[in-house]
Amino acid sequence: MAAALEHIKDLGDFVVASPTPFHAVAEAGRRLTEAGFTELDETATWELVPGGYYIVRDGSLVAWRIPDGATPGTAFRIIGSHTDSPTFKLKPRPDIRTGDGWQQIGVEVYGGPLLNSWLDRELGLAGLxxxxxxxxxxxxxxxxxxxxxxxxxxxxxxxxxxxxxxxLDPQQHTAPVWGVGRPDRGILDHLAGLVGIGRDQLLGYDITAYDTNPPAVFGADDEFFASGRLDNLSSVHAGLSALLHAEPGAYIPMLAAFDHEEVGSSSRSGAAGPILEDVLTRIGSALGYAGQDQLRAYAGSVCLSGDAGHSVHPNYPGHHDPQNRPLINGGPLLKINAVQRYATDARGAAIWRRACAAAGVRSQDFVSNNAIPCGSTIGPITATRLGITTVDVGIPLVSMHSARELAGVNDALALSRAMQAFLTDHA
Structure with a gap:
């Protein structure tokens, strides 16, 4: 339990440092740099020798280690995840001044948040x-x-x-208040002042809302963890920890943390975009790919798509499959779907089970109630783009897409340990 609490505290610190995808990749990059990884410039020519590297593209990050003895046929073990979460995004011309004296902020719904969960909370703004x-x-x-x-x-x-x-009408009822009786004050002026510039110097922005209430461990036995953005910083943090602690193996271990999953992944830094393939191609070039080397490497590679899933909800038990009943603190989920909303197949399931066994971690199966279609992840997108065997996993949550989600303290460490075993080829 002590190890789980230490890990969950570090996850909480990571969440606090990561109110937006841009902050999440900055914090991940800081930790990678401290561990000896080198940040690469995508506009430069890469000369790769054995060691750790990462790139940042907007709100996405890809990090990897080149092991000693890597050859053009060396396959990849990839942990995929996403850095974004449902929220509200600052609109152009965001100042709303009502005739009654309130100053409000114009925001647009991002992703699929539980709108009511954002009410009556002290919120902040953050971004690029x-x-x-x-x-x-x-x-x-x-x-x-x-x-x-x-x-x-x-x-x-x-x-x-x-x-x-x-x-709630998403246009009429979700505009935050940030002042009263101050019609002279503009939110963009305020944001510009925070970085020491004038409003005229602010040429563009990607700014979103976040809940300022810090994460908390609670419960009679400290078994619960409440926090914003567990979908999906829980997987980003687990994958980052796994990469930093994985021992060298026969594969090239990698973490790919994408932006924009909550809105479909179709962007230059999303999983449907070219970022992961760009990095894999450039690594292959540095390793001397020729002929069929790239296809051979892909054929032997596996991607573990980490994204939060659902625990059985105590007040809505009928919304879940009657035979598969995962609970928080019961171990990370193996997510399965017949119509490929999750990419897990029999081979991938076997790889995951072996990784969990090697890590001494319990796993639970998740499948949807037939009458309630499930969501999707980066998993099917990655499998489709690259033809790499892909497995969908993640920790179980209650209140997913709430401004404050609920997880089990033990599950976060279990997921990271299983991911570490996966990267270290114990699977």
Whole structure:
């Protein structure tokens, strides 16, 4: 339990440092650099010798180790994950000034958040700013503290809310308040001031909301972990920890943490884009690929797609498959779907089970109730783009896509240990 609590504290620290994908890859890059990895510039020619490397493209990161003795036929062991989570994104011309004196912020729904879970929370803004710097531009990460709130209507003014349920219009009812009686103040001026520039120097921005309430361990036996963005920073953190601790093996171990999964992955830094294939191709070039070497390497490679899944919900037990009943703290999930919303097949399932056995970790099967279609992951996208055997796994959650999700303390460490065994070819 002590090891699980130490790991979950580190996951909490990672979440706090990662309010957006841009911050997540910056924090991952910081940890990789401390461990001796070298950041590479995609515009430069790569000369790769045995050692650790990583690249950052927008809100995505790919990191890997070249082992001693790697050849053009050396296969890859890849952990895939995603850095983004459902939230609200700052719109252009975001200042809303009502006739009643409130100052609000115009935001757009990103992904599929449980809208009601964002109400009555102290929220911050964070993300990437592109800044004019003479004739050039540069980027800066920006992050506020608690600055805004989406207030709910009191039951005195909505008498049917508890009987009939809460209905939120995503345009009308989700604009946060951040001031009253201050029509002179603009949110973009405020953000520019945080990085020490004038508003006219702020040329572009990707800014999203985050819940400022820190993660917490709770429960009579410290068995629960509540936090924002566990879908899917739990997998990013587990994969990063696995890569940093994996012993050298017969494969090239890799972590690919993509942005934009929650909105379909179709971007230059998403799993449907070229980023992973670009890196694999450049590694192959450095290793001296010729003829059929690339196809041979891909044929022997495996991708473990890490993304959070569902625990049986105690108040909605009928929403789950009657025979497969995973619970938080029961071990990470092997996610299976007949129509390939998850990419797991029999060979991939065997690889995962062997990794769990080598790590001394229990695993649970997840399959959807036939009447309730499941979501999807980067797994099928990666399998389709590259033809690499792909397995979908992740920790079980309750309240997925809430501003504050619920996990089991033991599952995060178990997932990381199984991923480490996978990278170290104990599977």
């Amino acid at each position: 700013a592109v800044i004019a710097d003479g004739d050039q531009t540069r980027t800066e990460l920006v992050k506020t503290g608690p600055i805004m709130r989406i207030p709910q209507l009191a039951p005195h003014l909505d008498r049917g809310v508890n009987a009939n349920g809460l209905t």
